[in-house]
Amino acid sequence: MKRAFVNGGYQGDEAQRAAFEASRITVTVVKRTDKEVKGFVVLPKRWVVERTLGWINRARRLSKDFEATINAALAWLQLALAFLIMRRLAMPKTRQA
Structure with missing residues (x-):
């Protein structure tokens, strides 16, 4: 695994540095767009993580x-x-x- 898609809670430099130092994983933050969009919108790549956690x-x-x-x-x-x-x-x- 080379890249991890995470939510806004991990957007700080500390989380990205720790992930890279631990296992050379690049962290990409998927930001919410609640202010711009009305109703339900699927966020790109975020559903992959949520679906996998649901299966686990x-x-x-x-x-x-x-x-x-x-x-x-x-x-x-x-x-x-x-x-x-x-x-x-x-x-x-x-x-x-």
Whole structure:
């Protein structure tokens, strides 16, 4: 992963510097446009993160933060994502005419 799309809460220099120093990830802030737009508007790239977090929250073990170490939490997260990918790959392909 080379780029992370984040919300306005991470727009400071400190968050961007920490992400880059930790794993060479470039942070891109997706800003809201509430002042300019009326009604519901899908923000670019933001829905990808929210959708992924929604899928991850379906794993019961990840619904609470009970792991003793970061490595254990990361292992369970990777396992949940692996099950998600396997389920998607196992779905039959429907052919559209």
